[in-house]
Amino acid sequence: MTRFRYFIRFHKTSAPERTLQERQKQHMTRGLPRQKPIAGVKQVIVVASGKGGVGKSTTAVNLALGLTANDPSKMVGILDADVYGPSVPKLMNLKGNPELTDSNLMRPLVNFGIPCMSMGFLVEDVAPIVWRGLMVMSAIEKLLRQTDWGLLDYLVIDMPPGTGDVQLSITQNLPIAGAVIVTTPQDIALLDARRGAEMFKKVNVPVLGLVQNMSVFQCPKCNHQTHIFGEDGARTLADTLGVKVLGDIPLHLSIRETSDRGQPVVVSSPDSPQAEAFRKVAAAVIQRLEELDCCAVERLDD
Numbered sequence: 001m002t003r004f005r006y007f008i009r010f011h012k013t014s015a016p017e018r019t020l021q022e023r024q025k026q027h028m029t030r031g032l033p034r035q036k037p038i039a040g041v042k043q044v045i046v047v048a049s050g051k052g053g054v055g056k057s058t059t060a061v062n063l064a065l066g067l068t069a070n071d072p073s074k075m076v077g078i079l080d081a082d083v084y085g086p087s088v089p090k091l092m093n094l095k096g097n098p099e100l101t102d103s104n105l106m107r108p109l110v111n112f113g114i115p116c117m118s119m120g121f122l123v124e125d126v127a128p129i130v131w132r133g134l135m136v137m138s139a140i141e142k143l144l145r146q147t148d149w150g151l152l153d154y155l156v157i158d159m160p161p162g163t164g165d166v167q168l169s170i171t172q173n174l175p176i177a178g179a180v181i182v183t184t185p186q187d188i189a190l191l192d193a194r195r196g197a198e199m200f201k202k203v204n205v206p207v208l209g210l211v212q213n214m215s216v217f218q219c220p221k222c223n224h225q226t227h228i229f230g231e232d233g234a235r236t237l238a239d240t241l242g243v244k245v246l247g248d249i250p251l252h253l254s255i256r257e258t259s260d261r262g263q264p265v266v267v268s269s270p271d272s273p274q275a276e277a278f279r280k281v282a283a284a285v286i287q288r289l290e291e292l293d294c295c296a297v298e299r300l301d302d
């Protein structure tokens with residue numbers, strides 16, 4: 001059995017194994033709604049967090065930019081699924097209403113070469129009282145499927161924070177290549193991150209790994225390092241969950257300032273250690289996606 005698993009992990013699967021995988025997958029997804037792909041999109045990566053304010057949107061945007069920075073031949077788009085508090089328009093310095101194509105699809109707004117769609121482009125002020133339950137899901141479905149994404153290698157989805165019905169519906173309605181979970185090293189954030197990871201495992205979405213944001217603060221004057229939110233909490237959680245830490249992002253003034261200016265650090269200061277940290281996360285995400293491609297049986301066994 002050990003040798004069998006080893007073989008699957010490191011080698012492309014043979015035809016009979018693929019049949020077995022397909023049967024197992026059918027079995028696992030019985031009773032769940034049918035997952036419909038998005039036209040033109042090869043792989044969907046969701047960026048989630050159990051808790052608000054941990055840097056999920058900042059990570060989603062810089063991850064998308066990091067993916068194209070690492071390999072400019074890859075086309076990447078961003079969907080802002082956080083209809084309660086859309087941040088992508090500000091982070092990507094985009095505003096205005098999407099135009100309609102001849103086939104009545106919305107044309108995404110583009111900056112830094114990344115097509116983006118967000119509820120923030122459609123309504124001036126998102127009043128939270130209006131967005132409840134099914135309405136939220138139907139709004140996200142429209143943003144996803146009534147947008148002319150063109151041809152994308154990766155669509156990065158900035159998920160709403162938490163693990164409620166909306167997050168669950170997204171994972172059930174879409175074929176998702178993997179989930180990236182953003183957390184700070186703080187206990188309370190880790191607890192919520194764990195809940196998030198468990199939700200994805202339950203619906204058979206591979207957790208690509210954790211991003212430990214705000215891992216360390218380095219004083220810009222004396223370079224002294226402080227672990228404001230604790231140290232290595234995400235590593236311990238990753239070990240418990242059996243997933244990887246995709247990278248550490250420091251707590252740094254330039255990340256906050258560039259985000260507020262709509263000039264994400266990966267494009268505005270590409271040579272900075274902060275941009276490098278996000279590019280490393282992007283490289284780790286691609287590596288995990290490639291690994292998962294050749295150990296699908298093991299994934300279904302979990």
Ligand SMILES: Nc1ncnc2c1ncn2[C@@H]1O[C@H](COP(=O)(O)OP(=O)(O)OP(=O)(O)O)[C@@H](O)[C@H]1O
Binds near residue numbers: 052056214253256260
């Ligand atoms: N590593 C970092 N260093 C400095 N500031 C950061 C860092 N990560 C995020 N921030 C800042 O923290 C704030 C919250 O970040 P962000 O909006 O990305 O979080 P979020 O998890 O998406 O929040 P919400 O779920 O409420 O939308 C922002 O002002 C952002 O600029």
